[in-house]
Amino acid sequence: MDLLTTLVDKGLRRELPTREEALAVLATSDDDLLDVVAAAGKVRRHWFGRRVKLNYLVNLKSGLCPEDCSYCSQRLGSTAGILKYSWLKPDEASKAAAAGLAGGAKRVCLVASGRGPTDRDVDRVSDTIKAIKDQNEGVEVCACLGLLSDGQAERLRQAGADAYNHNLNTSEATYGGITTTHTYADRVDTVHKAHAAGLSACSGLIAGMGESDEDLVDVVFSLRELDPDSVPVNFLIPVEGTPLAKEWNLTPQRCLRILAMVRFVCPDVEVRIAGGREVHLRTMQPLALHLANSIFLGDYLTTEGQAGKADLEMIADAGFEVEGADQVTLPGHRATGGGGCGSHESDGGCGPQGVCGSAAAAPVQEARTDLVAVRRRGAGTDLAPNA
Ligand code: SF4
Numbered sequence: 001m002d003l004l005t006t007l008v009d010k011g012l013r014r015e016l017p018t019r020e021e022a023l024a025v026l027a028t029s030d031d032d033l034l035d036v037v038a039a040a041g042k043v044r045r046h047w048f049g050r051r052v053k054l055n056y057l058v059n060l061k062s063g064l065c066p067e068d069c070s071y072c073s074q075r076l077g078s079t080a081g082i083l084k085y086s087w088l089k090p091d092e093a094s095k096a097a098a099a100g101l102a103g104g105a106k107r108v109c110l111v112a113s114g115r116g117p118t119d120r121d122v123d124r125v126s127d128t129i130k131a132i133k134d135q136n137e138g139v140e141v142c143a144c145l146g147l148l149s150d151g152q153a154e155r156l157r158q159a160g161a162d163a164y165n166h167n168l169n170t171s172e173a174t175y176g177g178i179t180t181t182h183t184y185a186d187r188v189d190t191v192h193k194a195h196a197a198g199l200s201a202c203s204g205l206i207a208g209m210g211e212s213d214e215d216l217v218d219v220v221f222s223l224r225e226l227d228p229d230s231v232p233v234n235f236l237i238p239v240e241g242t243p244l245a246k247e248w249n250l251t252p253q254r255c256l257r258i259l260a261m262v263r264f265v266c267p268d269v270e271v272r273i274a275g276g277r278e279v280h281l282r283t284m285q286p287l288a289l290h291l292a293n294s295i296f297l298g299d300y301l302t303t304e305g306q307a308g309k310a311d312l313e314m315i316a317d318a319g320f321e322v323e324g325a326d327q328v329t330l331p332g333h334r335a336t337g338g339g340g341c342g343s344h345e346s347d348g349g350c351g352p353q354g355v356c357g358s359a360a361a362a363p364v365q366e367a368r369t370d371l372v373a374v375r376r377r378g379a380g381t382d383l384a385p386n387a
Pocket residue numbers: 065066067068069072073074075076112113114115146344345348
């Protein structure tokens with residue numbers, strides 16, 4: 001296909017595709033899917049080889065959020081039966097992080113529910129970063145604490161944070177349909193603050209919230225403009241007890257097309273498959289490694305992922321290798337130590353169908369609630385983490 005030849009050429013040159021080209025990727029047929037994956041895979045391998053970076057989530061504070069993000073099981077009014085707890089102590093968080101690092105992760109993502117941290121919260125997280133870094137030489141730490149106030153990004157940087165995650169989630173036009181308690185502009189502002197403080201910015205999206213192809217292209221083009229080092233791609237996990245519990249509209253094929261589009265638009269950026277990998281890609285997960293160069297190991301914030309051992313086996317079986325602590329994630333021209341984290345919202349989604357997108361993206365798919373399990377182990381419990 002001429003389209004794919006053009007997109008590969010542009011990806012190797014870090015040249016932005018046109019919106020029409022990005023939309024055309026999302027519109028390809030299932031018959032062309034392997035060609036799309038092969039083309040985007042060339043771009044992925046050019047910038048990242050066969051390395052897969054593993055990131056490990058530690059949910060420092062779960063549930064009890066005053067914000068109303070429709071996709072999120074931790075939101076105000078959520079009746080999802082998730083774990084709810086306040087701040088983990090630094091040693092508890094460090095213990096959870098150690099399990100992920102022992103399992104092969106090179107980055108720990110410290111996430112807390114809430115609109116944004118107080119200065120006291122920044123102190124707590126700073127103590128946690130220190131505890132983790134003291135005990136694990138060379139570990140990368142990303143913080144994901146919501147909207148930042150002036151000066152907080154700088155304080156996190158001074159405390160040793162390497163990166164900060166805050167996702168745009170969806171297009172500016174549809175943002176008001178998924179959240180009313182803060183704005184898209186608030187989110188952009190926090191990514192700018194992270195950048196300005198010298199933190200590696202991480203910002204991504206959630207697909208599957210009833211958005212149109214145009215919305216997906218809009219948010220990915222906005223991300224390219226923000227220029228984060230990493231872009232987590234979440235696939236909505238429609239958790240019972242949230243407004244989006246019935247939004248089952250992704251197929252494995254659509255997830256692969258979305259990841260390919262993100263790779264073409266953000267060719268040299270750490271593209272991470274975040275929440276929803278197991279639920280929506282299912283047995284097609286290994287193909288997605290040809291597009292993304294990063295995943296989360298083990299469990300998500302409020303739901304369980306597949307066993308960490310299965311993640312490692314999948315990477316090896318697909319012919320990829322886990323990125324080592326001594327390997328630099330990003331290409332030389334980006335190079336400040338690497339991507340971000342990205343799953344503040346991994347367990348959530350966006351507004352009700354018809355509210356969010358301008359057009360339905362796909363027919364409703366079979367609800368695979370059998371694949372969604374609320375997290376009952378690891379951080380905030382007495383049970384061993386999955387890593
Ligand atoms: S995504 Fe973050 S801010 Fe929004 S409801 Fe969930 S925890 Fe709160």
